[in-house]
Structure formats: C-alpha cells, structure tokens
Amino acid sequence: MLTWLWLYGLLTRRGARLAVAAAGIALAVALPAALGVFLSSAKTTMTARSVERVAVDWQVEAQPGASITTPMPGTFREVDFAAFDGLSTPTIDTGPGRALGLPADYADVFPGQTRLLAGDATGALLAQQTAANLHAEPGTTVTVHRRGRPDAEVTVSGVVELPEADALFQRVGAPAGAQPQAPPDNVLILPAARWHQLFDGSATARTQFHVRLDHQLPPDPADAYIKVTGAARNLEVRMAGSGLVGDNLGAALGAAREDALYSQLLFVFLGVPGVVLAVLLTASVARSGAVRRASEQALLRARGATPAVFLRLALAETLIVWAAGTLAGLGLAALTGPVGGWGAVSAALGLVVTCATVLPSALRPGSVITGRAPVTTGRPPAALRFWLDFVLIAAALVLFRLTTGHQLVLVPEGLTQISVDYWAFAAPALLWAGLGLLVWRLVLLLVGPGRGLLARLAAPLAGGLSGTVAASIARQAGPIGRGVTVAALAVAFVLSTATFNATYRQQANVDAVLTNGADVTVTRTTATEGRLAGVPGVSAVEPLQHGFAYVGSDLQDLYGLRAGTVLSAARLQDAYFPGDTAAGAVGKLAARPDALLVSQETVTDFQLRPGDLVRLRTQDGQVVPFHYAGVVAEFPTAPRDSFLVANASYLASACPRSCGSTTFLVSTDGTAPHVVAARLRDRLGPSAGISDLDTTRRIVGSSLTAVDLGGLSAIELGYGLALVVAATGLLLVLGFAERRRTFALARVLGARPRQLGAFIWTEVALVGLGAALLGTAAGWAVARMLVAVLTGVFDPPPDQLAIPWGHLAVLAGLGLVVLPAAGLIALRAARRPPLTVLRDL
C-alpha cells in the first residue's frame, strides 16, 4: 500500500528522472548483452567456417600390415594410395609421384577435395601441375612407371586441381610440430577398380578411410574441438593400433578456438569500460536531485518512517528503474540478435549496477530539512588526495612493461584446454582508471586553484562577468568535475575503440593485400596481358613470373617482376623491404638484369654481401647465376617467409621453360574487386585461378578476421556515442536544473539573457572542450596500449595507429549539436518569471 502509493507518485511526477536513470541502466545492460550476442554468433560462425574449410574431416589410415575392421562414424569412403616412379608420354618424362584410387562417388561426398579443370571424371585424372609437366590433356595416354612392376598405361579423362593437397597427402600420425610433408609433385587419380588392378599388393600401398562426420557440433569452437578430438582419440582406441586418425577438422577447430579466445578478449577489453561508464553516468544522474530527495526523506522520517520503510521504498524505486532499464537494454540488444543466456547475465549485471547506483542515493538518511543547493568548498576527493591517479598510471606502465611480449593466448602442449593471460588486461584497465582520475584532477585544478586562468578563458564569453562566472563554477567544482570526467571518459572510450577497430581493419587489409598481391590476381591462364586489360573495370595489368628454385638444398619460391611497371600495379609496401623502400628495391632490380632479392634468413645462412654471386638451380636441374642486391621480407602472393625476387626478363631468357607460370596482378579502376573478378571468370573460363581482394580479406589469416569487427564496432560506437551524448548533454541539463535558483536570482538582479548565457555557455564550453581535449588524449593513450597488448590479433602487427577520421567527425558533429542544445534548454528554462521560480523552489 505504502510502497504502491510512493511508486505511483514517483512514476507520475518524477517519471522523467526515473526514465533517465533507467536509460543509464539500459546502456549498462545493452552493451554486454549485445556484445555477448555478437560473441556467440562470431564463435558459431568460426565453428561453421572451420567445418566448411575442411574437405575431409578425418583421414583414418590403416597401419602397415593391419586392416581396419572397426566401423567408421558418419559418411566414409575408402581411398587407396600408392607410389610410382614416374609418368611419361612419348615425348616427356616426369619424376616420381603418388597414385590415388577413389570410389566413383568420392567427388560427390567430398566436393572440396577435387576440382575438375578439364575433361570428365570418369577415368584416370591428372593433377593440374602433372598435366602441365607432361603437356597432357584429356585423351592423352600416359605410361605409369610402377615400382618393382611393369609399366602400365592409362588414358587421361580429365585434369583436376587438388585444393587441399597438403592435408590429402599428410603423414597421418606424424608427431605434433613435425615439419609438414610437401605434397608429391605428380599425382595420378584412378577409379578404385583400376587402382586395384595396377597397385594391389604394392609395397607402397596404403589404405585410408576418408570420413565426413555429422556436423552437429557445439557452437563454441573450443567445445567443438574437444568433442571432435575426443571422438578421434576414441576411434583410435577402438581401432586398437590398426589405424590412426588424421584429424583435419580438429586441427581447423584448434586454430579457430584460439581466434575465439581472442575475440573474447576483445569483448572484455572493449566492453568493460563501456559498462563502467554507464555505471558512472547512472550514479551521476541518481545523485542529482539529492537535495529534494533529502528533504523528502526528512519529511518521511518525521512522519514516522522506520529504516525498514526507507529500505522498502528505496528497493521499490531501484527495482522499477532496474526493470525498465533492463527491458529497454535487452530490447536494444535484441536488435543485434537473440539475447538468450547473455540476456540473463546482463540483467543480473544490471541489477548489481542499479543497486550500486540508485540504492545509495535513495537510502541516504535525511535527518534535517536542507533547502539549499549543495555548494562544494571542501577538499578534493580522497582518491585524488592520495594521488591514486598517478599511482594507477604508474602501475599500468609497470605492468605493461612486464607483460609486453607475453603470449596473450596460451596453448599448452598436449592439453585440450587453452587459456588466456588475463593479467594483460590489468595494464589498460589501470591506465583507463588512472587517466579518468587524472582528468578529474585537472578539471578540479582548473576550476579551483586555476580560477584566475578560467576567468581569463571565460572572458570572451562572459566579458565583465568572467570573474563571477569563474567563481560560480569553482563552487560547483564537484558536479562539474564529475561531469567533465564522465564525458571525457566517454570520448576516450569512443576514440580508443574506434582507433583500435580502424587499426584492426587497416591491418586486415594489409594482410589481404599481401596474400592476394593486387585487387584481383589471375593464375593458370594462357590469356595475354592485353586480353585481361580489355575487361571492363581493369585499370592496369602486371605480369608476375612464379616458379621454384633451389638455394643450396632449400626449395624457394622465385618471383620475376617487371621493374619498369610493377610499382604502378602491384601494391608493394615499403615495409616489405627492410632497410629500403619499395621504389628503392625495385630500382636495384632495374639497375642490374641479374639482380636478386632474397630473404634475411638466406642472407644470414649464406653470409651474402651486396654484389655476391648466387647460383640458383631450377627444378629441372638448370643452374642460373644471379647477383645478390637486397633483402625482401614480404611479397604479394608469396606464401612462405623465404623466397626470391628477380627480373622477369632475365628469368625468361635464363630458363624459358622451367621458371614457372605467369601470375597477373590486376588493378581495378575503382570497381569492386569481386565484380571485376566475376567478369574475368566469365571471360577466362573455369580453369583460370582468379582471386580478389574482397574475398581474400574475408578468408585470409584467422577466422577472427573473417568474422569481421564491423558488427562489433557498430555496437561499440553506437553505444559510445549514446554515452557521450548522455554524459555531456544530460549531465549539463541536470546540472543547470539544479541551479535554477541561481539563474532566477541573476535575472531578478537585471541580468540579460546574454549575461545568463555567459554562465551557461562558459560551463558548456568547459565541459565540451574538457571532454574533447582530455578525452582525446586519454583515448589515444589507451588505444596505443590496447593495440600493443592485443598485438596477437593483428597480422601483421601495425607500424602505426590508424586514425578513425570518420568517427572523429561524427563525434565532433555530435558535440556541436548536443552541447548547444543543452545550453539552449537551460537558457529557455531560465526565461520563466524568476520570482515564480523562486517561490517554487
């Protein structure tokens, strides 16, 4: 009864204030819920992508001399392997390779394993490289040199690509960390019956079961990993040594779970400050109106309200605010996806936050009726008196030093669990808190001891009243200090998040460019440069030779470029060439036809000095002399760390046949790369390898990149901007409402609207500039530390932070709307007849 009466009154007459508090709670609830939803969906996507990426989940290989009788799970097919000594056509011979026997429906069951490039799949198939070596095409008859048996002949019916050759030819049961085995140079695929005719009983014959599991996996990659690897070990145990499992799916999920942990780290890093801010904001809102609250409580006490009654009323108010805030917050979060369990967690968090912010101010006992606005004259807050700001910042720097270079995500050998070094969080968290306190100190310094300076700064706005305005602000140091601090922290939050996300995007782009080499990359084509250039949307085409060569016994990728034009088409970055620029390195190639760029590792291994002679041996044994000219660390499309770069014209003349194929780097005229790629695909047919930057950006690197921070950053920034608006506009308006008496009195004393404006605009400017300048500085510092701590999510690590100009502009624009709006609202309120206002107060 009592409680309902009270609540009814609050809802009808103090609805706006409750709504504002509830909005703060809504923010505190919405962020973790939305991030949680995002995180869950990101993890689900990671699991799904891992499954998609794997052509064959398990390759179960029978051990020599044993045969597997244990039933396989899921869908499976038997695949047979055997080695041969060579293949030949009447004119050409190639070296040794492997022959596979596949059942007729293999391609239907495992569609990712083979890709038919030419002919049909009914008979013997050659891998693309093998076909190229033999100059074979469908219909060609090839002789197979079997090991220890007579030669046999097969007629080629088609040519295929084996995209997952590494996994297909893996050494099943190889110890973890062993060097991966390179796939064979020559591959012949036979129908199962034909394989058995040719290779049954061969000493090199091996049998594998290729298994596709049912993909009912837990959404979290870590759980899925545990389930899949567990099942694999279980199968091995049941096979009792007769077979081993090559767990391709487990390996993919193992990589994905690391990425999942990183995304969880991001969630914490980016989410926690937002929640803390919402708490601060709600607390500030709850604090305003303290005077009226105190007098109401004094009145209730005089009417005989017991402490239990106060508690009940306070709890009722708290619960109303919580319920409204939580519903609104979850509603917001539901825009990003189904909230589910994260909703419950966030609601619980919201309850804690509401109790911490609304309850204390609703409970503060009032013993006397105080009718006066609180004026601060007292000492600075305890946290500042004990120099907590400097202590926190120093601690943050020390911790940062200690934890830099630590692996954030730990993958212990031989354990299925991976863990996160949560200590790394401490440094940015402490820095953030310390900077917040430092901002507070600076604001208090400016409005307190720095009053003279403030008065001079206020002079352009306040004229002769500047001293009075400064004095008035100085006596409101408490609320103004808190307001500026919360606003600055909100700005810092937006900026650090935006900077982090922008840097992340920048690096993802760098990674994609590095992998793809250009906007669109075309391989395995016989088309000419001119034909490609004729496709709409193409602005430039640059041919790049690619082959292999031995440096000593080490087989490395060898690239040949056209020094005259490469800079205009390929996206070469200075960072690719340590100690040099892209132009400088290309210039060295241009200066000498047989110049060679090699990796740092090669330089060290062979003690090279500029000008030294380097002899490379091509795959067919030809030796070509080069001269060492410089170091290259990264190169477009280069997959490994060690590779060689030379002049294409020199390669063409030195080894016309065996120095590889031509890759075309295609630049677009601004048309989206994937559009141009589609056109090229139409023009060149299915056998050409065409990849574009858009697609590469989605699939390269980790699945974390693939998930794309876009969604996360939209949530973060929408939320951050809402916080900035609330922190600046709302706190200002509430602060002005508390000082209606001051403004009414000033009007009675003859102040014109312009002079009232001096009070209002000075404060608006103080909050706006303080938040902008201090917030930007703090945001920059936090962003730097965040990027440094989270280096692990960047590939490659960034040289410099990307500045989020777009967000800066939005933030500035928002400030230019919200701050004047707050001032105008206050000015309008100050227009009411002043004596009436004074009577009401």
Add this chain to the structure above:
Amino acid sequence: MTVVACQDVARTYGRGHKAVVAVHGISCGLGRGDHVALTGPSGSGKTTLLHLLAGLDRPTTGTIAWPDLDDEPRGHVGVVFQGPSLLPPLDAAENVALPLLIAGQPAADARLRALAALDAVGVGDLAAKLPQELSGGQAQRVAVARVLAGSPQLIIADEPTAQLDAPLAVRVVELLVTVAEELHAALVIATHDARIAQLLPVHWRMRDGGLTC
C-alpha cells in the same frame, strides 16, 4: 519624479477557459521617496504586481512606464525577496557586486563598492562567506547591501521577513527604509505582517487581483 506608473494594468496566465487573471485594473504610481507597504492575502496577486513593477514581466493589457528610468527598469531596480535571496555559489561580496557587474561596471570598482555597501549595513566582516554559512538575518542584510550597492531608484521587496524572528524582521525593514531614504528611491515592501506594514507610511491592499491605494 515618477519612478513607475501603471495604467489599467492586467496580467493573465494561460489561455481560454484555463486562463487565470492574476491582477487586473491596476492603476498606480510611485515617485522617488515613496515608501509603500503592499499587503493582501496569499494568492491576491502581490508577486505578480511586483514582477510587473520591476519590469521582470509584461502586462497582458494596460501600460507600465518608468519615466525617470527612461523606460528601462533593468539595472535600476533593487530586489529583495523571501527566503534565501543570495546566489548560492557566490560569496557575500560577489553577490553584492553582481548587479554592478551586470550593469557593466569594471570588476575592481564593483568589488570596492560591494565591500563599502556591506560595511554600510554592518556585515563587512562577512564579505568572504558563502550564503550557506550565513544565518537568515545575515543573509537578508547582505541582500540589502546588494540593493544599496546598485543605487537603484526603485526598491522592491517580496516578503523579505517571512523567515525571520519578529525583532530581526523589524530591523531588516528599518534597514531597507534607511537605504531607500539614503538613495532617495521608491520602496515597495510586500508583506502579510501587520507590524511590518506599520513601519511604512503608505499602504496598498490587494484582494483578488485588484488594488486599493
């Protein structure tokens, strides 16, 4: 020598059937040196009339003129009212100096005059105190000093003694009268206390928005 003159003034709040007539049919005038007590029950329109006289509000119909003030009352009217009439964030001297600064005086001059005015009403030692540190009587004295410092030609006081003990109230009103005499200003004090009203020579009574002089 007319400071303010009202001609058939009325002020209505709101519109249509919700309109409330706060004052109506008021014609009156104040010359320099006039001291008037404005009495009447609460809700009779005293505050509205004071708003109009001070130029803080405009009449709905009728005219108000301030011939001696060049029809610009702003800055020439000193106001004291009930309850705390000082700006909470400013100390006593800053409060007293505020109307001078608003009128455009240089800060240093304003401060000197403020300190002199505080001395003149006997609270010079409170110059650096904040309003929350002052008692009710002290606060009203500072408010009177603020009026004095502004050298207004019209002084308006709305229930200046409502929260003061009787002896203190009398002293505050006497102080106002002294200041008004010193400035040769017109003085209007709205009060419901008959003993306070007795201290002034002229009585205006308000009833239901009308005025009898």
Add this chain to the structure above:
Amino acid sequence: MILQAEELYRFYRSGEEETRALRGVSLTAGAGEVVAISGPSGSGKSTLLNCVTGLDDPDGGSVRIAGRRISHLPEAEKARLRSRLVGVLFQSGNLVGHLTVARNLRLAQALGGRPDRAYLDELLDRLDLVGLRDAWPSALSGGEAARAGLAVALACRPALLVADEPTGELDAGSEASVLDLIRDQAREKTAVVIASHSAAVRNRADRVVELADGRLV
C-alpha cells in the same frame, strides 16, 4: 499528561566549539492543551521540538508521550511510536511533492499503519480541502499548503501535535484560520506544542513558554 519531557540537555560539538542548545528544559502538555514556545532564533526551539518528537535524542533527560518513553530507543522503535502518536507540522515542505494532497494523507496513514478513508474524508472536509483533493503540492497557495500540511499531520489521530513556525509564511487571514483549526483539534483531546514568534500564536495558546539560551525563562 500526554507529553512529559524532563530535564532535557542537548549539546552539539563542531570542532573545538560546543553549542549548548538545551540546558535542562522540562515541558509538559495535557490533552486539549495548546502550548506555545517562543524565543529568538538560536534559543533552542527547534532542538527542543526535535527531542520531543524523537527525531533527535537528548544528551540528558527523557521524553514520554502518552506514557511511553520515546527517547533513547532504537530508530525503528522511535519511528513506529512517532507515526502513531505524534503529528509534525513544519513551516513549509509538509507535503511530498510527487503525491497529490489526498495521497499525501494516505501515505501518512499508511506509515502509521492506520488506513482510514472515512477519517481522511472528514479531515479534508474539516480543513476545507475537498476541492484540492487531487491538487499537486506545487499548485497550492501558502494558506492551502499549511492546511494540507495540518491535515497530513493529523491523518493518524495523533495524541500530540508538534508545529514548528506553522504560520511563518502566511498572511494574517490564513494564519488565523490555521490557528483556529489547530485549536479545534486540541478540543479533540490532542496536546499541541507550537514553536513560533508570532503574536497571534501566543494569543491563542493556553500557555506560553519562553525559551532563551537553551533555558526556560
């Protein structure tokens, strides 16, 4: 006797300074009696009222209301006694701003644990507040607010009505009518203690007690 306050002492300390607000004050009030306490600012009137209503505990002495001790009890106990036995009327701010007049009365009754619609209607009628039942406090004139405050103070039929400058902001006409209403209430066997410096209050009291420097004069 409804109110028996004996030998009340109350000291405040702030830093070095000690203020002796009450120095051995005794005060009684019987059913139907109106006692006025007068004295200059700072004489201890408010402190005395705070002790009498149990909002504050005296450092020495005791307070009994209707035979039950209210001083030196746990806060919850004091609050419960206060809600049933004492009605408090302040100079202003007697109403909760976010509740209408009638709901303010219902709130007071709920606090005292005595919902009584019939008496509530009777009070509104007697204090001429029927037309203001659903008015918000901010819309009331001074006199109306004082009458509404009195209604709230009386909502639980208190044995003792304590008023602190109840007419400080009222014009003479409103003051007289409020005082008459308080007098009427005293006839209903309520003891009334009013602190005021108004002559009108003193004239209508059965007994006037002068307080100066924390002592009875």
